[in-house]
Amino acid sequence: MVFAELLDKAGGAGLFQVLQVLTLILPSILMPSQMLLENFVAATPDHRCWAHMLDNGSEAPANLTPEALLRVSIPLGPSHRPHPCRRFRQPQWQLLDSNTTATNWSKAATEPCVDGWVYDRSTFTSTIVAEWELVCDNQGLKALAQSIFMAGILVGSMAWGLLSHRRFGRKLMLTWCMLQVALAGTSTVSAPNFLVYCGLRFLSAVGMAGIIMASAVLAVEWTVSRQRAVTMTTLGCSYSAGQMTLGGLAFALRDWRDLQLTVSTPFFAFFLISWWLPESACWLMVMGKPDQALQELKKVARINGHREAEKTLTVEVLMSSMEEEMASAKAHRSVFNLFRVPELRWRACSLFLVKFFGRRMTLASFQTLAGLCILANMLVPQDMQTLRVVFAVLGKGCFGIILNCMIIYKPELFPTSLRMTTDGFLQSAGRLGAVIGPLIRMTCQAVPLLPPILYGTAPIVASLIILLFLPETQGLPLPDTIEDLKNQRSAAARANRQKVVIKENTYF
Template sequence: MVLLVLTALLAAASMSFLVLVENFSAAVPGHRCWVRLLDNGSEVPANLTAEALLAVSIPPGPNHRPHQCLRFRQPQWQLLDPNATATNLSEAATEPCVDGWVYDRSTFTSTIVTEVRPPQLGPGVRDQGLKPLGQSVFLAGTVVGSIILGFLSQRFGRKPILSWCCLQMAVTTISTIVAPNFLVYCGLRFLTSVGLSGLLLTATITTHMRAVTMTMLTSFWGVGQMALGAVAFTVRDWRVLQLIVSVLFFVIFLISWWLPESARWLIIRGKLDQALRELKKVAKINGHKEAKRTLTIEVLMSNMQEEVTSATSRYSVLDLFREPMLRWRTCRMLAVSFCFTLSYYGIVLDLQNLGRDIFLLQVFFGAMDFLAGVAITFLFRFFGRRTILASALVLAGLAILANRLIPQDLQTLRVALAVLGKACCATSVTCIILYRAEMTAEGFLLSASELGSAMSPLIRMTHQVLPSLPFLVYAALFIVSSLIVPFLPETRGLLLPDTIQDLENQ
């Protein structure tokens, strides 16, 4: 069990690298149009400063800085006159960045945005949706993967699927380094996320201490985020970041060969001899030498008879909607899972809109996940799942809403509110994962969550219409979810359900 838990903890930390690495590898650096006066060394006037040349070449943008997508057709020398008026500026003809872009490489030496993209496009207005589109394609892979790999793991076992998924993620992640264009890059990321869904499905640990185990996994998701922020601060090249992520999954792939196959799956599939060998091997590792003598097929079958009988019963997703009680419970949990993941991924995948120092913000976010995981272990002893989840969701929504209402100049306050919102999100993540396992069909609800995560970056594309609209939507969904939670049943202290009948008996 220790080996399983340690592998799951390493996987949780590595998954945070994989999912959130595009906060840095696909960061949009500061940029402006290429202009002859500034960027053609032979034509730079010696008697003018770079600031003056920039003022006559690039119009100011919405934030009063040089516009990122436009330039003047001709140098506006009259703007150097101290008496120049706004009329002079409004009458000046502008054009898009037809000669390309100049990037600020003080923060990132290279990113996907500056290199792996359709050659006719730069990071301007025309393709502001490329980054969220790529993220949506990546997260859509988890939806496809959960369907395909769910069936494959039932047929071929958990262990081979786990090993294959880790190898697939490692290979496809390192392959993005040589992706010739944005389309190929998105295809590779899609295949990576298909493997990610397999890791989520096959690496689940069920113990009698499920609350403690889940909070440990959440905490290590936070540890991975802190490590990602530190590594990204040290390594400013996106290719090196992708290589590091790939190495992590190669390590898990090697470890997976020492993990035992699920004895429960082997018994259900009728492979009793292999199940007995796996259990004896685990017993030997745990120091239970007497198990070699006392553990027999007869003992195994007598202890697993109920699970074998329940596994042979045929149920489908439709059974969750036949009984009124299960139908309403499932619909409410679907709504909560969908709304939460849609908002959660919209926030954690767009750090550049929450604060200027995304490295520090990523470390803070990870620290909040870690601390929330530790704190919730104690909260579960005194409060029910509904109370904690509803409170965390409404606080997350209010914190994110306040972050958008605070002026850009008050960066410290904005970061503080973003970190508070992330801490509440971390608490909600643990509650929802645990709630799903305790209340209804976890796999079905996981698919709904993954669908919400895939749609999340698409909501962010509305930023081009109204900059604050995506975060207003995210905050509203958090608050709406908190209003649904009180109508869910409390599951604290109940046994984990294995069948539809168990759900009806709750």
């Protein structure tokens, strides 16, 4: 943890940190737009079968209104609207009789939409659902596209976590992933078919996983302990701002290609801007690259106006200051240390279950409150919509706080040499949860209470795991090695014993 002292000399909370956060905020605002994009580009508009007499002007009788032609051409669906997936084989002229009920039709008199569909384009002028007709028998393909995208984030989290461990570091991964998102995202609008579209979205998701991981780790490793919470909270709030931004963009841009280009093209600019960012100096040190680490530290010191640090910081100073950390990191670089070392094993396994939860008492409290909100909604009658919305919004707010705290807490639990690898593992765990969530919801048809019970009790159980197995890290410098983690535990134990002695002396 000596690196925290070196960072302090170079300016751990100065102009560089402000510029770095501003640079990382820009892509962070558009990240939710990429993740939630299919809520709009894959929206399913109202639709019905294309009918010859109704949609071919040359075959339509001149004495009938469009409403009458619709009545004899398309049967009514379950919601008493034109059926989205069936049409009459022959015009049902008897339905024009006012005494005939429009619902009196047999399935034998109908057929599927063999000539395609007609879509309501009043809300969205174009979506991928209308583009490739992902409706009726093909409506499952829409969910497939979302699953492929989430699979891309899962694969990206695992792959980038392992690749950054020794080979690529933080900066190179960040810049490459921004370029990948830009290329894959803009190429999507030219996709000739649905399969190519899904492939490009998969590549975009892989790149997004790298941006999420690298931006958070870079920010936390270049910030001193006293400013870390503010920095990471700022980045966390940018995600919420991005969700609001997407809503505004989708309101203004009703064509899916226009929306896709708008949220993807800026990543070319982010790719160019990100080149000024320095690589993590602490990662360079533990990887045995002191010369490069020194260059980055001097660059930060120069931007922060610490001219004296440029003279005092030398390779010899860095080597002597972090000699033990470098030796320890070299001996413990294996990814399997995540499960071999007790301190890491407990933290990784606990976070596997509480992927979106953060620091100790604060996170445990909001986690419990979120679970109680979900369980409380089970007891509220369906007709009391206002109260149900109150509980839903309160629970959503709790999870928002938890996510922001997790961004701060997660990097503080693991050493520099394994921080990105761990983040990739945990990101994968989170995406696995996103895959399981819809499967749990499917059980509501057989056991209606099972999904809310699971969703409500899981956060409460997770809060107990936080309190039992995860340490408090507030105010502590980032651990550089596994030995630092052990020292943290020893220091915490000594502090607890000292508190006990003080209380006993006070009592007597």
